[in-house]
Amino acid sequence: MGMAAVSFEMGSGASRTDWDATSLELLATTLERWQLTPGQTLTGGVSALVLEVTQANGSPAVLKLGFPHVEAIGEALGLEAFGPELAPRVLRQDAWTWALLLESVMPGTSLLDPELAMDDALAAAAALHTRLTARRAPGGIPTLASAMSHYSRGAVSRLPAQLPALESLGVAELVRAGIAQLGSLAADDVPPVLLHGDFNPNNVLRSGDGWRVIDPKPLVGDPAYDLWPLVAQLPGETLRYRVGRMAELTGLSAERIVAWGLVRTALDVSWALEDGLDAEAQAASLREWSALTQS
Structure with a gap:
């Protein structure tokens, strides 16, 4: 490509x-x-x-x-x-x-438009994601592996100071394991594609009868990486349902969507603590993603 x-x-x-x-x-x-x-x-x-x-x-x-x-x-x-x-x-x-x-x-209007049914939002996002990842990646776009290496080093350096808070939240081991998997997940042998990098519902806007994306943070790598913020932030049904439906619509592996959701939420907990937040919401989300790996 x-x-x-x-x-x-x-x-x-x-x-x-x-x-x-x-x-x-x-x-x-x-x-x-x-x-x-x-x-x-x-x-x-x-x-x-x-x-x-x-x-x-x-x-x-x-x-x-x-x-x-x-x-x-x-x-x-x-x-x-x-x-x-x-x-x-x-x-x-x-x-x-x-x-x-x-x-x-x-x-x-974004995918969070209250008049848009959740299933319709998932379908619109899946169709758009498929078209985005089919585009040819230009030179000059960082690789997903490089980005995850960068994030992982930062998160690892923060772990000692954050450990008491993580233990209080009950997610210390989940965060430690998630951060440890960032680099290896990005290095898996998956055909690389052009990624949006921040494919959350607020960055998908209605344009006439269709949809367009804004605010890309483009990377080149695993297409499943992009889906975490979308399935995590769209309201309605369960996380398990949203992941499964998105896997069906995109043809991507539900297991890889969950794997990326887990490690990216672990990173989100670390960032929340770095920003001085209590990270309760992020920790709850991490436990929800972890539960999807148990069955």
Whole structure:
């Protein structure tokens, strides 16, 4: 598929404190430079400023100013690789300021739309995932194995300090085992494909009569990796049902979906503790994923 092995060990070296201090100035400069009129601010998570804008020709667009971090390095590459049928067009970009001007996706409701039945959301996501992973991966996209190695080293280094909290939550062994499996699971002999990298329900938006993805953190690797946030975050039915249904719809192994769900939730517990959260919800989710491996 023309995939070059690219390391995940790349970063901007930017300080989050410095970026927070200068982001509004950067926004004003970008709006002026690209002749954009600002509109409503959109939810961009903790790693970006995102807002609706109007271009000089009167057409709508979305401006995204990202905090320089390793996961976002390939965002524009990913969007362009997925193509305009599956993702918004990149209208302009500035690699130096991590600015992207993107096509608006309308109406832009996500898979968490309360009017969308859970089974319909699963079917839409599965069909989209199949089309995304069929796209040719461009050069410059990090490998899943490289990303998991990076995450694993960080999680292992945090374990000693987090052990008392993990024992209190009752998931110390599950987290330890999950982190230990990150690298080996990514190294399994599975045909590599282009991954979205953050295929959660809020990143799948209705576009006309179809669906498109936003905010990719692209990787190249096992297609089952992508499905954890989707089946974990969609409401309704049981986790076992959602995993089984997604396996049927995508043709992927339910066992691999569960394996990735387990190790990624273990990593999620570690990250939650690092961020100063109590991690109760993440620990409960980890026990739920672990239960799927027991039968």
